[in-house]
Amino acid sequence: MTPITEVEGRRLPLSNLDKVLYPATGTTKGEVLHYYATTAGSLLAHLYGRPVSFLRYPDGPGGQRFFTKNPPPGTPAWVRTAEVPRSAHAVARQVLVQDLASLMWAANLVVEFHTPQWQADEPARADRLVLDLDPGAPATVVECCAVALWLRDRLAADGLHAYAKTSGSKGLHLLVPLRPTPSEDVSAYAKGLAVEAEAALPGLVVHKMARALRPGKVFVDHGQNAAAKTTAAPYTLRARAEPTVSTPVTWAEVEECGSPARLVFRLGDIAARLARYGDLMGPLINLNRAGRLPRA
Template sequence: MSESVTLELDGTEVTVSHPDKVFFPQRGETKLDLIRYYQAVAGPLMAALGGRPLLLERYPSGAGGKSFFQKRVSSSAPSWLRTTVVATPNGTTSDALVAHDLAHIAWAVNQGCLGFHVWPNRAGNLEITDELRVDLDPSPGVGFPQLREAAALTRELLDELGIAAHVKTSGSRGLHVYAVLRPEWDGYQVRAAAVALARELERRHPDRITAEWWKELRGSRVFVDFNQNAPHRTVFGAWCVRPRAGGQVSTPIGWDELATVEPDSLTLATVPARVAERGDPWGQRSPQSLEPLLELSRKDMASGLMDAPWPPVYPKQPNEPPRVAPSRARKD
């Protein structure tokens, strides 16, 4: 391993230890290569992540090695790091790293962070959720062409409701559709809106899209994972590199690229050139109203629908159905 190097990033000196440690074995990119990637996409990266708490996915030996999630910044971290107190569903609090500037990103990479999972809140006002995140998840038997179709249908519905949305690859097998929200709603309201969106998509396209939380009921349909909008949940960040051997990036794309994009080709080796050539596809996002989706939610509740199931780590919620898979309920 070579000696440490010190970089000046946004006015802060960050020391990078073992800069030539290989993080991505497919092409041999190193820890320093990953930091250089984030420097190359710093503008759009900080526009998407800036000011938000981060959950760190650490791979000290690089992609493919052992890993763990880090919720809290240790007391031995540099004094210049910005943190904020966040809570888990059971109320446990921790000091989370804030994406304050590029120096904070580089510090985390130096700790072996190969995955930034981003809160839908700003550190300055954690009570407000200002992003709707529609996670389109492939069920068994569902390929990327079906995901493309589901993303287009999601956009079509949101357009009909007057909500402008944008799309990115997940860096893995899925697609994420985002809408920036006006700072008026909390995580419970945003999740209710996501449930309503998923159910309406299923009503309109029952053979292609499902809102079923239980895997045994989904079939070969694209699942709209509404619970990614539950309070305290994070989603893999835009422009962030996944801990995969090829260093795939969760990449914002234009809607006009949806039909042709090949997610595995979007890597830390290729994305900087895309940004230099095309700019930021999310650069013109503006805050939207959640009210059309909340009105759908109110109509569903008035018709007698119960809330959708919550993940098991959450306390039982009002109007939630039994938190048990249908097949198991029948056996009981």
């Protein structure tokens, strides 16, 4: 029998709580739901107002994985959705995770949370820029940190403030709060940064996706600024072998990273980090440091 839990007045069936989702650590679905419940204050702030896409992995990271932007079958009527453009001539609806009940409903489906760089009420007008630093073996997150520091200083020269988080996989994400700006302009600026980074650090950076170019280097992926693209949200769990989390980090941690293990955080690490640092991505929400792109 599926237990029913009441969350903020909503009755939720939470299923298979003893099911092991991460065999490498023995982490159960119940522990995953507990993580999301206790991290909700920070995670919800980054999901609020943004159409959410889900990478679902109901049988754990070793099972079937599928990406969906449409509301899943059986989505409760009380879960908010928004109409968003899918192309020049088509619109569709996507879920908005606005509250704890919606978050726990989604977490029960076993998902990664992904969002675009814009909010539902202003489609394709980005309020942040993202650069995904993806290392090609044998490069690791250590090399990503070196690239991140260069990019931080280059962005600062344009009056922009960058914040870093682990991807929860192999690399780093840099996010920059912006005053709402057309996504196509942000994409063009981000590509220019990636090209500059490759010119400044030719032995370390590539700006093109081609696999043949990437061994031992860091791909500065600027493409996630396109209006149709999404990025893993801060504090989302990832469908990796272990329950790693896309975790905001301090610039001191980036500067001092001499080993990949230094920037691996699992669901059990996050509560203590939030207690120590608060939400290091907070400036992306209150936009008190939102910048303007320089004129072309």
